[in-house]
Amino acid sequence: MAEGQGGQGGAPPPPPPFFRWLVLVVISLAMFGNYYVYDCIGPMAKLLSAQLGYSDSQIGLLQAIYSFPNLFMVLVGGIIIDRIGVKRSVFLFAALCLAGALVTALSPKLGVMATGRLIFGLGAESLIVGVTTGIAKWFRGKELSFAFGLNLTISRLGSLAAQVSPTWAKDAFDSWQGPLRIALVFALVCVVAAGLYWALENRAAARYALGNQGGTDKIVWGDLLRFPASFWYVVALCLTFYSGIFPFQTFAQKFFVDAHGASADRASLLVGMLTVFAMVATPLFGLLADRIGKRALLMILGSFLLLPVYWIMGYTRMDLVVPMAMMGVAFSLIPAVMWPSVAYMVAEEKLGTAYGLMTLIQNVGLFGFNLLVGWANDLGRAGAAHPEGYRLGMWIFSSLGFSALLFAVLLRRSERGPGGHGLEEVTPDAPATNR
Secondary structure, three states: OOOOOOOOOOOOOOOOHHHHHHHHHHHHHHHHHHHHHHHOOHHHHHHHHHHHOOOHHHHHHHHHHHHHHHHOHHHHHHHHHHHHOHHHHHHHHHHHHHHHHHHHOOOOOHHHHHHHHHHHHHHHHHHHHHHHHHHHHHHOOOOHHHHHHHHHHHHHHHHHHHHOHHHHOHHHHHOOHHHHHHHHHHHHHHHHHHHHHHHHHHHHHHHOOOOOOOOOOOOOHHHHHHOOHHHHHHHHHHHHHHHHHHHHHHHHHHHHHHHHOOOHHHHHHHHHHHHHHHHHHHHHHHHHHHHHOOHHHHHHHHHHHHOOHHHHHHHOOOOOHHHHHHHHHHHHHHHHHHHHHHOOOOOHHHHHHHHHHHHHHHHHHHHHHHHHHHHHHHHOOOEOOEHHHHHHHHHHHHHHHHHHHHHHHHHHHHHOOOOOOOOOOOEOOEOOOOO
């Protein structure tokens, strides 16, 4: 289990590997349901436009408002996790996800639908922080990056199911409400998985030695500013990568149909392909990082991969499979390489707070770039009659690729200096010490 658990003479043994991996699968299923609900809007974009008359700015709002409460709530969520433990907080946040999915499906009015997405966002990002914190506590010092990779592979099955839902749930797309009812079922899966995780943690607590499960000391807010420089570079990388990928997914299917003449089915499969590549590559990159370290170097390579993809899609007729594959590989690096790195830089009792702060800043980007790109598309009159109108959005996304490369270089320089945390060398056999 987590570092710092030794020294308890006569304490119960740590959980066996089978139990740890079972916990990983169960807690990942909570994120599986969560990811489906998040990604259900993108495949509906054409439907919302055709049946409800939504503009791109309004569709962007439905995704952006998900992030709005997390401009403050997700840090509070991280503190709640540190105070009451993973099992209680994950279940609480899963229940909020279910409530939000229910409200979203109630009415075609933008205000009601946006309120549902806001409630969902209130729970969803904090749920991800809770799951991330739980995995870090169960696997730190062991197969941490690989565990994160498997977690995201399972979670992204939910994204994939949503992104290709127009192919396996065609009848549901006759009405705007059909896809949202399916999302409600996946939100229920999230709650059930959270309840199962609670039961597993209770069972483990009775038999095995566990790490810190909540009830930490009072949070000192000034400590947030004393996280090391490398932590902030990791945060910046998450901000730039996710802001370049998730808001792109909001409009991708509409963009592929309007600008590249793809059918609705092919557009959904292309977006789903991004998730498939990430599902395969994330655990592989996790294994690689566990074996060789070189985390900042891997992020530099990922930034180079991300840089040209938006230009390719905006200005060439190259088969879209190529840039989507490049984006999928780059997309894999953040959860496989950067999220596990935080566990090596931050003390265990502050992990929830650190991941909450990281997710808060990430949501600033998601909120802002969903709105910005929706506005840019409307400004450029983007659509089937004027596909060039999407190019301003492609330039906005490309600027994030340049920023990611800069932060990756700064992270590598920081980690190779005297204040580094060993992210370029850390392996499960030689874990870094927390600073």
